[in-house]
Amino acid sequence: LPRPARTATARPRVDVAAAARRSSRPLRPLPEEQQPFGEPSEGRYALSQVEPLLRTEFLERLDTAAVAAAAAAASLALLAGLAEGAAKQQSLEQVAALAMRLLGAVRLLQQQGAGTCGDQQAQQAQQGAAAGQQAAGAAAAGGAMAAVEAREIGRVAGRRWSRKALGLASAHPLEGAPAHPAGLHGADCLGLLRASLFSGTLHPSKAVFNAAFPDDRAAAKPGGSLDRLITLYAHETAAPGEPLRCFDGIRMYITGSNEVRMSRATALIRSLSLPPGATRVSLWRLPDGRLVVSSLTEGCGGAQPAASGARLPAGSSTSLATSDADLPECLKVTCNEVSGTLLPDRMVVVCGCPSCSQLGQGDPARTFRPTPWECHCGAGAYKKWNKSIKAVLPDGGSMPLHTFFLRAYGVTFTRGTRVRPPGKVFGSAADS
C-alpha cells in the first residue's frame, strides 16, 4: 500500500484523551446490525475460521505476521482506535478476533458507501479491508505459502502492529551497576541523557535539567522560554592525557511540548565512541562547575543497596547481585491469582493460566513481558507490574516483585531501552 501523503496541515490528529478512555473501557460487541458474520457467506467462512486456527497447533507453523497483518489492516480502518485499545488489554487471540470483526465492519462500511466518512478515510478503509481480507484468507488457508503471503501483506500494511502491538518485542535487560568514571574525580553525577546520534540531539529529563541548570527552572516551565547556547565537555577515556574536550555552541531549547533538548551535539556524541546501540550517556558536574558528558552510564541511578534491616525471604540469596548471572534462572510468580514463571534473564513470564497451560511449554504465545502479562491476568489497570506481580516465597507467602528483588538481591528494575529493528520497516522494497 502506498504511504499516504502527510503534510503539516493534513497531519492526522489523534484525540489521546478519547483514545485512553476507549482503551480503558471493556470491549463491547458491535450492534447486531453491524455484526459482520451474522449470516453465512463465503467471506464469512474465510474470516471466521481464523480464530479457531489460532488455538490449534497450526499456530506454531503459521507466522504471527498473518495475525499482525489482519490487525494492521484494522489499524488502517476507521475503527483502529478500538483495536489499539484491545491490543493493550487483550490477548493475541482476542486482538485477532477483534481485528476480524473490525474488518467485517469496514466491509459493511464499504457496502454502505462509506457513510459520513471523508474521501481519504473511505479510501483508507477500503485499503484496510482489502489487505485484511487477503491476510485473513491466507491465515485461514494455512500452509507455508499462505504464511509467506501473509507476512508480505503484514510487511506492507503492518506498521507498528507487527511486533509492538502484539507483544513480540525483545525483553528489557536489567541495567546499571554503581561505578564512577575514572578521570572525573570529585564530579557529581547529575543523571542520564538520551543521546540521539541520528539527530545529533541530547535529551535531558526534567530532573537532570533541573540538576544541571537550577537557574533555568522557571524558563523551562510551561509558558517559559529557553533558547541559548551552552558549553559541554566530553569525557574521553581514550585520551587520558587530555580527558576533557570542549564543545561549545550547543543549543539548548524547549519544544512546544515543554521538553528540554540540546541540539547541535553531533560532534560531541561522536567523540564519545558509544558502543553500538547505546543511547544513554551520563552528565557530570565538576567542582569548577563545568558540565561533562561521559559515555559511561554507570553510577547514575542503577542498582540500589538492600534495605537496611530488611528480612530476606527464606531460601533466597544473601549476597547482592552484581550481574544478571547472579539472579535466579526462574522464579514462581503470581498476578491476580494467576500463576506463572518469571525468567529474569529475559525478563519475561511464562503464563500458567488454564488457557495457556494447554499450549506447549516453549510456546511463544504463553510468554509475556511483565506489563502484557499483568493485562493478561486482568490487572492491566493497575499499571504497576512490579507490584501487582508477586514472587511466590518458599513458605507459600508472596511479596511484590520489586520488594523481593530489592531485599533478596539488592537490585531493582529500570526502564529498558526499546530495541530498534534493523533496517527501515516501512520503506520501499529496495531499502535494507
Add this chain to the structure above:
DNA sequence: GCCGTACCGGCTTACTAGAT
C-alpha cells in the same frame, strides 16, 4: 495508622516525518 488496591494525570522515551 497501616497496607493493599485502584485509578488518573502526566512524564519519559522511542520513533518518525517534514523542514532546512
Add this chain to the structure above:
DNA sequence: ATCTAGTAAGCCGGTACGGC
C-alpha cells in the same frame, strides 16, 4: 545530513478508598 517537533506506548507518582 541535520534540525525540529509531533505522536504514541509505556508506566510512574500521587491520591483516594476500603479493610484490618
